[in-house]
Amino acid sequence: MKEPDVLVIGGGVMGAATACFLARDHGAAVIVLERDPSYARASSALSASSIRQQFSTPLNIALSQWSLAFMKRVESELAVDGEAPTLGLVEPGYLYLAGPGGAAELRANQAVQQAAGAQVALLEPAALQTRFPWLQVDDLALGSLGLAGEGWFDGPALHTAFRRRAIAAGVRFVAAEATRIESRGDRVHALHATDGQRFAADIFVLAAGAWSSALAAHLGLALPVSPKKRDVFVLDSPAVLPGCPLVIDPSGVWFRPEGRGFLAGAPPRTLTDGGPGDPDEPPLEAVDHLLFEEHIWPLLAARVPAFEALRVRSAWAGYYEMNAFDHNGVAGAVPGWRNVHIACGFSGHGMQHAPAVGSALAAAIAGGHSDAPALDALSPRRLLEGRRLLESNVI
Numbered sequence: 001m002k003e004p005d006v007l008v009i010g011g012g013v014m015g016a017a018t019a020c021f022l023a024r025d026h027g028a029a030v031i032v033l034e035r036d037p038s039y040a041r042a043s044s045a046l047s048a049s050s051i052r053q054q055f056s057t058p059l060n061i062a063l064s065q066w067s068l069a070f071m072k073r074v075e076s077e078l079a080v081d082g083e084a085p086t087l088g089l090v091e092p093g094y095l096y097l098a099g100p101g102g103a104a105e106l107r108a109n110q111a112v113q114q115a116a117g118a119q120v121a122l123l124e125p126a127a128l129q130t131r132f133p134w135l136q137v138d139d140l141a142l143g144s145l146g147l148a149g150e151g152w153f154d155g156p157a158l159h160t161a162f163r164r165r166a167i168a169a170g171v172r173f174v175a176a177e178a179t180r181i182e183s184r185g186d187r188v189h190a191l192h193a194t195d196g197q198r199f200a201a202d203i204f205v206l207a208a209g210a211w212s213s214a215l216a217a218h219l220g221l222a223l224p225v226s227p228k229k230r231d232v233f234v235l236d237s238p239a240v241l242p243g244c245p246l247v248i249d250p251s252g253v254w255f256r257p258e259g260r261g262f263l264a265g266a267p268p269r270t271l272t273d274g275g276p277g278d279p280d281e282p283p284l285e286a287v288d289h290l291l292f293e294e295h296i297w298p299l300l301a302a303r304v305p306a307f308e309a310l311r312v313r314s315a316w317a318g319y320y321e322m323n324a325f326d327h328n329g330v331a332g333a334v335p336g337w338r339n340v341h342i343a344c345g346f347s348g349h350g351m352q353h354a355p356a357v358g359s360a361l362a363a364a365i366a367g368g369h370s371d372a373p374a375l376d377a378l379s380p381r382r383l384l385e386g387r388r389l390l391e392s393n394v395i
């Protein structure tokens with residue numbers, strides 16, 4: 001087997017997008033190592049796949065804008081043999097709600113978002129009530145509504161489309177679990193897999209999602225990224241909520257339409273609430289149904305009285321690849337190494353940013369061009385220098 005130019009570890013949406021752009025746009029020979037080709041536990045298969053402009057970090061807004069534009073022309077970008085992917089992208093917006101204590105933060109974030117070209121309107125309770133008559137607004141001070149460029153799409157379809165287009169451009173996906181790094185001086189030479197295979201390459205990209213820290217440790221990089229379980233509940237409800245966006249209650253509970261029903265979720269219950277807290281990598285089967293019964297449902301019914309009658313149809317859990325340092329992705333060249341790059345830790349907003357991150361990272365690796373936003377601010381260097389790029393809008 002000819003040695004590839006680039007070896008990508010992890011075939012989730014980040015690894016697949018990076019591999020796709022490397023091969024399609026820069027002619028690189030790429031192998032992707034993926035330990036589980038069913039992607040059963042990958043974040044990319046378990047995502048709520050929504051996209052927003054309402055971040056507190058300008059770079060995140062720019063990544064959303066570039067990725068959204070890419071998704072709108074996905075038929076031409078990622079078609080294979082005349083077969084075009086369908087993402088089902090819709091743009092009903094995100095609506096962040098705040099009580100008196102949270103209004104100042106919404107105002108500050110909106111200023112950042114407007115400066116970055118996002119169309120975000122601040123609505124007082126009366127305006128909220130007029131626009132969304134089904135919403136209970138008595139305890140609210142302000143709402144922040146995305147007027148364009150926010151909504152949701154079929155994330156697994158985007159992941160599959162990147163994989164298919166990558167394969168069409170010559171990328172090989174190999175089923176193997178990388179376990180050990182072989183290096184000399186400041187260069188990595190090969191990766192060893194649990195089945196004994198050795199994979200040599202010129203350049204390596206670590207895109208192992210929530211599980212990237214173990215391999216990063218071999219590079220001497222203490223990566224503050226770990227798998228944090230997040231539950232998503234699929235609801236049947238007779239409620240009719242015209243124009244319903246993705247709503248984020250001041251409590252952190254969120255909901256949005258999905259098909260004929262709704263999705264809902266919330267941050268995990270903390271230990272002080274008597275809940276399970278937020279441990280690393282609990283079993284995905286252990287959906288916290290009490291979180292829904294005792295916390296989410298009462299808050300949903302208080303915010304939207306029409307939700308009094310609803311039923312949990314099903315539920316699933318996936319891991320956020322949480323970066324505990326500043327809740328932002330870590331992307332770029334790994335300091336101290338001449339031929340290693342990383343893209344992980346997107347803390348629950350990586351699906352929407354994969355197109356832009358993949359394009360920018362591929363160009364940086366290949367020394368080529370991309371008009372996606374430069375990733376300098378996401379460099380792993382900030383971890384070593386203790387410089388946080390704090391994202392305060394984490395759902």
Ligand SMILES: Cc1cc2nc3c(=O)[nH]c(=O)nc-3n(C[C@H](O)[C@H](O)[C@H](O)COP(=O)(O)OP(=O)(O)OC[C@H]3O[C@@H](n4cnc5c(N)ncnc54)[C@H](O)[C@@H]3O)c2cc1C
Binds near residue numbers: 178179230232353
């Ligand atoms: C419940 C939930 C809701 C979400 N909602 C949204 C949302 O609304 N919008 C949004 O943008 N994002 C959302 N996300 C986040 C988004 O899904 C992730 O940011 C994104 O999928 C991360 O992609 P990834 O490729 O980095 O990781 P993954 O998809 O996890 O891929 C990593 C891959 O690496 C493989 N791997 C790991 N270790 C090794 C190894 N040693 N060798 C070989 N392979 C390895 C794994 O098997 C896995 O397939 C959500 C996530 C969850 C769980």
